[in-house]
Amino acid sequence: MSKEQKKDQRFLSVIEKIGNKLPDPAFLFVLLALITIAASALAAQFDLSVTYEGFNAETGEIESITTAVNNLLSIDGIHYMVTNVISNFTSFFPLGPVFTIVLGVSVMEGTGMLSVLLRRIVSKTPKAFISAMVVFLGIMSNIASSTGYIVLVPLGAIIFFASKRHPIAGLAAAYAGVSGGWTANLLLGTNDPLYAGISTQAANILDPNYIVHPTGNWFFMVASTFLVTIIGTYITDKIVEPRLPKYHFSDDDQVDAITQHEKRGLKFAGIAEAIFLIVMGILVLPENALLRNPETGEILTSPFMTGIIFFMMVFFLVPGIAYGIVSRQIKKSKDVTDLMTEGIAGIANFLVLIFFAAQFTAFFAHSNLGTILSVNGAQLLTTIGLTGLPLLLLFILLTMVINIIMPVDTAKWVMMAPIFIPMFLQVGLSPEVTQLAFRIGDSTTNIITPLMPFFVMIVAYFEKYDEDAGIGSVVSTMLPYSGAFLVGWLILLTVWYALGLPIGPGAPITL
Structure with missing residues (x-):
């Protein structure tokens, strides 16, 4: 290990120690909620507010919006907090998807x-490609929006475990792929038309005829898929896994060879899955299929994509039941519900965490502190006077900072697009490249912000394999990915800009 590597390891260890000295994650969110309440009261004393051009959700028009801080210690604020505790929890986005999957x-x-x-997958995959496979699958999982956080992250740990590698390294690789993959994919996902719609509305402030297509960032995303896979694999194998303490596999952890009985179970499970996929194909693929958008016939904006979490649940349930029947693990219907009950019991720690995380997230959003900080940061950027590539790079850094305190990407882009897309258009930067720069900054710090909705789930998974793990463990483990992805993307964007390559079909960098 070189001197530089030793310095990096010491730096990450310091971050881990400091982070793990923080209170238990649940109580940390209680503390953050109390800080938010106090900050909102203080800001209200100074009548803090911001005015910006944004979308009116009721009218669908772009207009001047003034947002003032909401004092959570006022009578209305206290009433809001005490009457929304349950709805904050039940409406917290990760709860429903995680529970269903x-x-x-x-x-x-x-x-x-x-x-x-997974034993079969591991036996067929060369060990040198395990990390790359997990990172790549994490990236591709974003086709179905946030499903990768729920499905791929825990599977990454199990795949590494089956390979006799540290399961936390598998967690990290999958989490890096899913979060970093937000700006990378070989295919279009559910977020692409959503971003495009917001960007089109923002561009129409200056050019009523401009349309940003869902494919506007596709070329760059394809290249980013390979970039994130390569960087994520290197960080996992050379930095993250070597600094993890040795994982002690017990005798019960031995990975046995697959028996003929198990192969038979997999065969019937495969047949059941194939039947399910054929049925889904009939419901989705034909031009007038039942689960397509009834008005436009599209798939990306269809009931199928809206209900993707349910279909993912069935995707796992059908072969699981088939395998269980063949293996005699399932003999009656109650056996299925018993297995489901055991699965829900295994995420009890996560449910406790998100109760408190949901309160903090809701309080922070209601206070409007995130909007005020974000708009002030945007206005600061407009006064600097940069153009071209330096302006894009600075915008990426600003987005990274804003994402730490306001990690919900669509809510953030709804607020930022009407500010930055018209501003950048006036200096010759296309709406597509502005959107791309936003996505790069957003993806880079998704991995390390404790305010990201799925972060509490990642902490819970870390604790499953290391009872002493905490927020510091997660942040210190993921920080190398965040830094490396940032450097990689900045270099890639710089080269792309210098060569003047389109970032998507009909989507130039400059106009």
Whole structure:
């Protein structure tokens, strides 16, 4: 290990120690909520507010919006907090998707099918490519929006475990792929038309005829897929896994060869899955299929994509039940619900965490502190006077900072697009490249911000494999990915800009 590597390891260890000295994650969110309440009261004393051009959700028009801080210690603020505790929890985005997916995965895992399937994958995959495979699958999972956080991250740990490698390294590789993959994919996902719609509305402030297509960042995203896979693999193998303490595998952790009985179970599970996929194909692929958008016929904006979490649950449930019946793990219907109950019991720690995380997130959003800080940062950027590539790079850095305190990407882009797209248009930068710069900054710090909705789930998974792990462990483990992705993307964007390459079909960098 070189001197530089030793310095990096010491730096990450310091971050981990400091982070893990913080209170238990649940109580940390309580503390953050109290700080938010106090900050909102202080800001209200100074009548803090911001005015910016934004979308009116009721009218659908772009207009001047003034946002003032909401004092959470006022009578209205106190009433809001005490009357919304339950709805804050039940409406917290990760709760429903995680709960639903676990119902299906728990059956597949409880019957033993998941273990057998992953052992087979590991046996067929050269060990040198395990990390790359996990990172790549994490990236591709973003086709279905946030499903990768729920499905791929825990599977990354299991795949590494089956390979006799540290499961936390697998968690990190999958998490890096999913978060970094927000600006990378070989295919278009559910977020692309959403971003494009917001960007089009923002561009129409200056040019009523400008249209940003969902494919506007596609060329750059394809290149980023390989970039993130290569960087993520290197960081996992050379930096993250070497600094993890040795994981002690017990005798019960031995990975046995797959038996003929298990192969038979996988065969029937495969047949059941194939039937399910054929049925789904009939419901989705034909031009007038039942699950397509009834008005436009599109798939990306269809009931299928809206209900993707449910279909993912069934995707795991169907082969799990088939395998369980063949292996005699499932003999009656109650066995299925028992397996589901065991799966939900396994995420009890996560449910406790998100109760408190949901309160903090809701309080912070209601206070409007995030909007005020973000708009002030944007206005600061407009006064600097840069153009071209330096302006894009600075915008990426600003987005990274804003993402730490306001990690919900669509809400952030709804606020930022009407500010930056017209501003950048006036200096010759296309709406597509402005959107791309935003996505790069957003993806880079998704990995390390504790305010990201799925962060509490990642902490819970870390604790599953290391009871002493905490927020500091997660941040210190993921920080090398964040820094490396940033450097990689800045270099890639600089080269792309210098060569004047289109970032998508019909989407130039400059106009």
